[in-house]
Amino acid sequence: MSTDVLAIDVGRALDEVDEWLTGYITQPHAEIGRSGAVCPFVAPARRAGAVETAVRLVGPAASLPLLKEVIRCGLDEFERFPWRAANPSLRSLLLVLPDLPAEAFGRLDQAHAELKSEAVHRGLMIGQFHAACEEPAARNPAFLVSRSPVPLVAVRAMAVHDIFFLGDRPDWFAEYFRRFGAKYRNRSGGLGELLTGLYQKALALHGPGTPRRAEGDAE
Missing domain, CATH: 1.10.260 (434 Repressor (Amino-terminal Domain))
Known part of the structure:
Protein backbone atom coordinates (compact mmCIF):
# COMPACT_ATOMS: atom_id res chain seq x y z
CA MET A 1 0.00 0.00 0.00
CA SER A 2 1.47 3.35 -1.01
CA THR A 3 1.95 6.21 1.37
CA ASP A 4 0.40 9.54 0.46
CA VAL A 5 3.03 12.19 1.13
CA LEU A 6 0.28 14.69 1.82
CA ALA A 7 -0.98 12.44 4.61
CA ILE A 8 2.32 12.62 6.51
CA ASP A 9 1.84 14.77 9.60
CA VAL A 10 5.30 16.28 9.81
CA GLY A 11 4.39 18.39 12.83
CA ARG A 12 3.19 15.35 14.74
CA ALA A 13 6.35 13.44 13.77
CA LEU A 14 8.53 16.24 15.13
CA ASP A 15 6.47 16.31 18.31
CA GLU A 16 7.05 12.56 18.71
CA VAL A 17 10.78 13.03 18.25
CA ASP A 18 10.77 15.79 20.85
CA GLU A 19 8.83 13.59 23.28
CA TRP A 20 11.27 10.73 22.65
CA LEU A 21 14.25 12.98 23.37
CA THR A 22 12.62 14.36 26.51
CA GLY A 23 11.05 11.20 27.89
CA TYR A 24 13.61 8.57 26.86
CA ILE A 25 16.96 9.76 25.54
CA THR A 26 17.57 12.30 28.32
CA GLN A 27 16.27 10.02 31.08
CA PRO A 28 17.91 7.20 33.07
CA HIS A 29 17.03 3.64 32.09
CA ALA A 30 17.38 0.54 34.22
CA GLU A 31 18.82 -1.51 31.33
CA ILE A 32 21.41 0.94 30.01
CA GLY A 33 24.16 -0.62 32.14
CA ARG A 34 25.26 2.55 33.94
CA SER A 35 23.84 5.51 35.85
CA GLY A 36 22.64 8.65 34.09
CA ALA A 37 20.63 9.33 30.99
CA VAL A 38 20.43 7.02 27.98
CA CYS A 39 22.55 9.66 26.25
CA PRO A 40 24.12 12.04 28.77
CA PHE A 41 25.05 14.58 26.09
CA VAL A 42 21.61 15.34 24.66
CA ALA A 43 20.22 17.37 27.57
CA PRO A 44 23.19 19.79 27.72
CA ALA A 45 23.22 19.93 23.92
CA ARG A 46 19.57 20.95 23.85
CA ARG A 47 20.14 23.57 26.53
CA ALA A 48 22.99 24.98 24.44
CA GLY A 49 20.86 25.08 21.29
CA ALA A 50 23.17 22.56 19.65
CA VAL A 51 20.57 20.05 18.40
CA GLU A 52 19.22 20.81 14.93
CA THR A 53 16.45 18.86 13.19
CA ALA A 54 15.89 18.45 9.46
CA VAL A 55 12.95 16.60 7.89
CA ARG A 56 13.63 14.48 4.82
CA LEU A 57 10.69 12.91 2.96
CA VAL A 58 11.97 9.83 1.14
CA GLY A 59 8.76 8.16 -0.01
CA PRO A 60 7.33 4.69 0.67
CA ALA A 61 9.72 2.95 -1.75
CA ALA A 62 12.91 4.63 -0.52
CA SER A 63 15.84 2.85 -2.13
CA LEU A 64 19.21 2.13 -0.55
CA PRO A 65 20.96 4.66 -2.85
CA LEU A 66 18.44 7.33 -1.87
CA LEU A 67 18.88 6.70 1.85
CA LYS A 68 22.66 6.77 1.45
CA GLU A 69 22.40 10.07 -0.40
CA VAL A 70 20.22 11.52 2.38
CA ILE A 71 22.85 10.55 4.96
CA ARG A 72 25.75 11.81 2.84
CA CYS A 73 23.99 15.15 2.39
CA GLY A 74 23.46 15.18 6.15
CA LEU A 75 27.22 14.83 6.69
CA ASP A 76 27.81 17.77 4.37
CA GLU A 77 25.09 19.80 6.07
CA PHE A 78 26.56 19.10 9.50
CA GLU A 79 29.97 20.39 8.39
CA ARG A 80 28.55 23.53 6.77
CA PHE A 81 25.93 24.40 9.38
CA PRO A 82 26.33 27.79 11.15
CA TRP A 83 26.25 26.30 14.63
CA ARG A 84 25.32 28.62 17.49
CA ALA A 85 26.83 26.37 20.15
CA ALA A 86 30.53 27.05 20.70
CA ASN A 87 31.26 23.54 21.99
CA PRO A 88 31.60 21.26 18.93
CA SER A 89 31.15 18.12 21.03
CA LEU A 90 27.52 19.09 21.72
CA ARG A 91 26.47 19.61 18.10
CA SER A 92 23.98 17.13 16.65
CA LEU A 93 21.91 17.03 13.48
CA LEU A 94 18.81 14.83 13.43
CA LEU A 95 17.60 13.75 9.97
CA VAL A 96 13.98 12.82 10.58
CA LEU A 97 12.38 10.45 8.03
CA PRO A 98 8.67 10.54 8.92
CA ASP A 99 7.43 8.74 5.80
CA LEU A 100 9.91 5.86 5.84
CA PRO A 101 7.79 2.69 6.14
CA ALA A 102 8.66 -0.22 8.40
CA GLU A 103 9.54 -2.44 5.44
CA ALA A 104 12.39 -0.02 4.60
CA PHE A 105 13.97 -0.04 8.06
CA GLY A 106 16.41 -2.74 6.97
CA ARG A 107 17.60 -0.51 4.13
CA LEU A 108 18.19 2.30 6.63
CA ASP A 109 20.30 -0.10 8.72
CA GLN A 110 22.24 -1.06 5.60
CA ALA A 111 22.77 2.57 4.59
CA HIS A 112 24.14 3.28 8.05
CA ALA A 113 26.48 0.28 7.92
CA GLU A 114 27.80 1.19 4.46
CA LEU A 115 28.42 4.86 5.33
CA LYS A 116 29.79 4.56 8.86
CA SER A 117 33.39 4.39 7.66
CA GLU A 118 32.91 7.44 5.45
CA ALA A 119 31.53 9.35 8.43
CA VAL A 120 34.35 8.20 10.73
CA HIS A 121 37.02 9.28 8.24
CA ARG A 122 35.40 12.74 8.32
CA GLY A 123 35.52 12.83 12.12
CA LEU A 124 31.79 12.26 12.43
CA MET A 125 29.54 9.61 13.92
CA ILE A 126 26.17 8.51 12.59
CA GLY A 127 23.47 6.47 14.25
CA GLN A 128 20.20 5.12 12.92
CA PHE A 129 17.06 4.93 15.04
CA HIS A 130 13.69 3.34 14.30
CA ALA A 131 11.04 1.20 15.96
CA ALA A 132 12.74 -2.12 15.13
CA CYS A 133 16.40 -1.12 15.44
CA GLU A 134 18.64 -3.94 16.70
CA GLU A 135 21.57 -1.78 17.84
CA PRO A 136 22.54 -2.77 21.41
CA ALA A 137 23.66 -0.56 24.26
CA ALA A 138 27.45 -0.38 24.64
CA ARG A 139 27.38 -1.66 28.23
CA ASN A 140 24.41 -4.04 27.93
CA PRO A 141 24.18 -5.95 24.64
CA ALA A 142 20.75 -7.29 25.64
CA PHE A 143 19.24 -3.78 25.63
CA LEU A 144 18.20 -2.47 22.19
CA VAL A 145 18.90 1.16 22.91
CA SER A 146 18.28 2.77 19.50
CA ARG A 147 14.53 2.33 19.13
CA SER A 148 12.51 5.44 18.32
CA PRO A 149 8.90 6.13 17.34
CA VAL A 150 9.96 7.96 14.17
CA PRO A 151 12.82 6.82 11.92
CA LEU A 152 15.81 9.16 12.01
CA VAL A 153 19.56 9.38 11.59
CA ALA A 154 21.70 11.34 14.05
CA VAL A 155 24.93 13.01 12.91
CA ARG A 156 27.42 14.35 15.45
CA ALA A 157 31.11 14.99 15.91
CA MET A 158 33.31 12.13 17.05
CA ALA A 159 33.87 12.26 20.83
CA VAL A 160 36.31 10.69 23.24
CA HIS A 161 33.73 8.16 24.49
CA ASP A 162 33.44 6.74 20.96
CA ILE A 163 36.21 4.30 21.79
CA PHE A 164 33.21 2.10 22.66
Whole structure:
Protein backbone atom coordinates (compact mmCIF):
# COMPACT_ATOMS: atom_id res chain seq x y z
CA MET A 1 0.00 0.00 0.00
CA SER A 2 1.47 3.35 -1.01
CA THR A 3 1.95 6.21 1.37
CA ASP A 4 0.40 9.54 0.46
CA VAL A 5 3.03 12.19 1.13
CA LEU A 6 0.28 14.69 1.82
CA ALA A 7 -0.98 12.44 4.61
CA ILE A 8 2.32 12.62 6.51
CA ASP A 9 1.84 14.77 9.60
CA VAL A 10 5.30 16.28 9.81
CA GLY A 11 4.39 18.39 12.83
CA ARG A 12 3.19 15.35 14.74
CA ALA A 13 6.35 13.44 13.77
CA LEU A 14 8.53 16.24 15.13
CA ASP A 15 6.47 16.31 18.31
CA GLU A 16 7.05 12.56 18.71
CA VAL A 17 10.78 13.03 18.25
CA ASP A 18 10.77 15.79 20.85
CA GLU A 19 8.83 13.59 23.28
CA TRP A 20 11.27 10.73 22.65
CA LEU A 21 14.25 12.98 23.37
CA THR A 22 12.62 14.36 26.51
CA GLY A 23 11.05 11.20 27.89
CA TYR A 24 13.61 8.57 26.86
CA ILE A 25 16.96 9.76 25.54
CA THR A 26 17.57 12.30 28.32
CA GLN A 27 16.27 10.02 31.08
CA PRO A 28 17.91 7.20 33.07
CA HIS A 29 17.03 3.64 32.09
CA ALA A 30 17.38 0.54 34.22
CA GLU A 31 18.82 -1.51 31.33
CA ILE A 32 21.41 0.94 30.01
CA GLY A 33 24.16 -0.62 32.14
CA ARG A 34 25.26 2.55 33.94
CA SER A 35 23.84 5.51 35.85
CA GLY A 36 22.64 8.65 34.09
CA ALA A 37 20.63 9.33 30.99
CA VAL A 38 20.43 7.02 27.98
CA CYS A 39 22.55 9.66 26.25
CA PRO A 40 24.12 12.04 28.77
CA PHE A 41 25.05 14.58 26.09
CA VAL A 42 21.61 15.34 24.66
CA ALA A 43 20.22 17.37 27.57
CA PRO A 44 23.19 19.79 27.72
CA ALA A 45 23.22 19.93 23.92
CA ARG A 46 19.57 20.95 23.85
CA ARG A 47 20.14 23.57 26.53
CA ALA A 48 22.99 24.98 24.44
CA GLY A 49 20.86 25.08 21.29
CA ALA A 50 23.17 22.56 19.65
CA VAL A 51 20.57 20.05 18.40
CA GLU A 52 19.22 20.81 14.93
CA THR A 53 16.45 18.86 13.19
CA ALA A 54 15.89 18.45 9.46
CA VAL A 55 12.95 16.60 7.89
CA ARG A 56 13.63 14.48 4.82
CA LEU A 57 10.69 12.91 2.96
CA VAL A 58 11.97 9.83 1.14
CA GLY A 59 8.76 8.16 -0.01
CA PRO A 60 7.33 4.69 0.67
CA ALA A 61 9.72 2.95 -1.75
CA ALA A 62 12.91 4.63 -0.52
CA SER A 63 15.84 2.85 -2.13
CA LEU A 64 19.21 2.13 -0.55
CA PRO A 65 20.96 4.66 -2.85
CA LEU A 66 18.44 7.33 -1.87
CA LEU A 67 18.88 6.70 1.85
CA LYS A 68 22.66 6.77 1.45
CA GLU A 69 22.40 10.07 -0.40
CA VAL A 70 20.22 11.52 2.38
CA ILE A 71 22.85 10.55 4.96
CA ARG A 72 25.75 11.81 2.84
CA CYS A 73 23.99 15.15 2.39
CA GLY A 74 23.46 15.18 6.15
CA LEU A 75 27.22 14.83 6.69
CA ASP A 76 27.81 17.77 4.37
CA GLU A 77 25.09 19.80 6.07
CA PHE A 78 26.56 19.10 9.50
CA GLU A 79 29.97 20.39 8.39
CA ARG A 80 28.55 23.53 6.77
CA PHE A 81 25.93 24.40 9.38
CA PRO A 82 26.33 27.79 11.15
CA TRP A 83 26.25 26.30 14.63
CA ARG A 84 25.32 28.62 17.49
CA ALA A 85 26.83 26.37 20.15
CA ALA A 86 30.53 27.05 20.70
CA ASN A 87 31.26 23.54 21.99
CA PRO A 88 31.60 21.26 18.93
CA SER A 89 31.15 18.12 21.03
CA LEU A 90 27.52 19.09 21.72
CA ARG A 91 26.47 19.61 18.10
CA SER A 92 23.98 17.13 16.65
CA LEU A 93 21.91 17.03 13.48
CA LEU A 94 18.81 14.83 13.43
CA LEU A 95 17.60 13.75 9.97
CA VAL A 96 13.98 12.82 10.58
CA LEU A 97 12.38 10.45 8.03
CA PRO A 98 8.67 10.54 8.92
CA ASP A 99 7.43 8.74 5.80
CA LEU A 100 9.91 5.86 5.84
CA PRO A 101 7.79 2.69 6.14
CA ALA A 102 8.66 -0.22 8.40
CA GLU A 103 9.54 -2.44 5.44
CA ALA A 104 12.39 -0.02 4.60
CA PHE A 105 13.97 -0.04 8.06
CA GLY A 106 16.41 -2.74 6.97
CA ARG A 107 17.60 -0.51 4.13
CA LEU A 108 18.19 2.30 6.63
CA ASP A 109 20.30 -0.10 8.72
CA GLN A 110 22.24 -1.06 5.60
CA ALA A 111 22.77 2.57 4.59
CA HIS A 112 24.14 3.28 8.05
CA ALA A 113 26.48 0.28 7.92
CA GLU A 114 27.80 1.19 4.46
CA LEU A 115 28.42 4.86 5.33
CA LYS A 116 29.79 4.56 8.86
CA SER A 117 33.39 4.39 7.66
CA GLU A 118 32.91 7.44 5.45
CA ALA A 119 31.53 9.35 8.43
CA VAL A 120 34.35 8.20 10.73
CA HIS A 121 37.02 9.28 8.24
CA ARG A 122 35.40 12.74 8.32
CA GLY A 123 35.52 12.83 12.12
CA LEU A 124 31.79 12.26 12.43
CA MET A 125 29.54 9.61 13.92
CA ILE A 126 26.17 8.51 12.59
CA GLY A 127 23.47 6.47 14.25
CA GLN A 128 20.20 5.12 12.92
CA PHE A 129 17.06 4.93 15.04
CA HIS A 130 13.69 3.34 14.30
CA ALA A 131 11.04 1.20 15.96
CA ALA A 132 12.74 -2.12 15.13
CA CYS A 133 16.40 -1.12 15.44
CA GLU A 134 18.64 -3.94 16.70
CA GLU A 135 21.57 -1.78 17.84
CA PRO A 136 22.54 -2.77 21.41
CA ALA A 137 23.66 -0.56 24.26
CA ALA A 138 27.45 -0.38 24.64
CA ARG A 139 27.38 -1.66 28.23
CA ASN A 140 24.41 -4.04 27.93
CA PRO A 141 24.18 -5.95 24.64
CA ALA A 142 20.75 -7.29 25.64
CA PHE A 143 19.24 -3.78 25.63
CA LEU A 144 18.20 -2.47 22.19
CA VAL A 145 18.90 1.16 22.91
CA SER A 146 18.28 2.77 19.50
CA ARG A 147 14.53 2.33 19.13
CA SER A 148 12.51 5.44 18.32
CA PRO A 149 8.90 6.13 17.34
CA VAL A 150 9.96 7.96 14.17
CA PRO A 151 12.82 6.82 11.92
CA LEU A 152 15.81 9.16 12.01
CA VAL A 153 19.56 9.38 11.59
CA ALA A 154 21.70 11.34 14.05
CA VAL A 155 24.93 13.01 12.91
CA ARG A 156 27.42 14.35 15.45
CA ALA A 157 31.11 14.99 15.91
CA MET A 158 33.31 12.13 17.05
CA ALA A 159 33.87 12.26 20.83
CA VAL A 160 36.31 10.69 23.24
CA HIS A 161 33.73 8.16 24.49
CA ASP A 162 33.44 6.74 20.96
CA ILE A 163 36.21 4.30 21.79
CA PHE A 164 33.21 2.10 22.66
CA PHE A 165 32.33 1.99 18.96
CA LEU A 166 35.64 2.49 17.14
CA GLY A 167 38.08 0.08 18.77
CA ASP A 168 37.29 -3.02 16.72
CA ARG A 169 38.53 -1.98 13.28
CA PRO A 170 42.03 -0.67 12.52
CA ASP A 171 40.88 2.12 10.18
CA TRP A 172 38.26 3.36 12.65
CA PHE A 173 40.73 3.25 15.52
CA ALA A 174 43.31 5.12 13.43
CA GLU A 175 40.89 8.03 13.11
CA TYR A 176 40.09 7.89 16.81
CA PHE A 177 43.78 7.71 17.73
CA ARG A 178 44.59 10.73 15.56
CA ARG A 179 42.00 12.85 17.35
CA PHE A 180 42.16 11.61 20.93
CA GLY A 181 45.40 9.70 21.41
CA ALA A 182 47.07 12.69 23.06
CA LYS A 183 44.41 12.73 25.78
CA TYR A 184 45.44 9.25 26.83
CA ARG A 185 49.17 9.94 26.55
CA ASN A 186 48.83 13.11 28.62
CA ARG A 187 46.16 11.63 30.90
CA SER A 188 44.08 14.77 30.33
CA GLY A 189 40.32 15.18 30.24
CA GLY A 190 39.52 13.08 33.29
CA LEU A 191 39.43 9.78 31.39
CA GLY A 192 38.28 6.91 33.56
CA GLU A 193 39.47 3.34 33.82
CA LEU A 194 36.82 2.00 31.44
CA LEU A 195 37.70 4.27 28.51
CA THR A 196 41.42 3.88 29.19
CA GLY A 197 41.09 0.11 29.24
CA LEU A 198 39.22 0.03 25.94
CA TYR A 199 41.78 2.38 24.40
CA GLN A 200 44.72 0.29 25.57
CA LYS A 201 43.05 -2.87 24.25
CA ALA A 202 42.54 -1.28 20.81
CA LEU A 203 46.07 0.13 20.82
CA ALA A 204 47.52 -3.30 21.58
CA LEU A 205 45.37 -4.88 18.87
CA HIS A 206 45.95 -2.33 16.08
CA GLY A 207 48.79 -0.01 17.06
CA PRO A 208 48.87 3.68 16.14
CA GLY A 209 50.03 3.08 12.56
CA THR A 210 46.80 1.50 11.34
CA PRO A 211 45.49 1.94 7.79
CA ARG A 212 42.84 4.50 7.03
CA ARG A 213 40.64 1.94 5.26
CA ALA A 214 40.05 -1.70 5.94
CA GLU A 215 40.16 -4.11 3.01
CA GLY A 216 36.72 -4.49 1.44
CA ASP A 217 35.37 -1.28 2.98
CA ALA A 218 32.07 -0.22 1.40
CA GLU A 219 32.18 2.90 -0.76
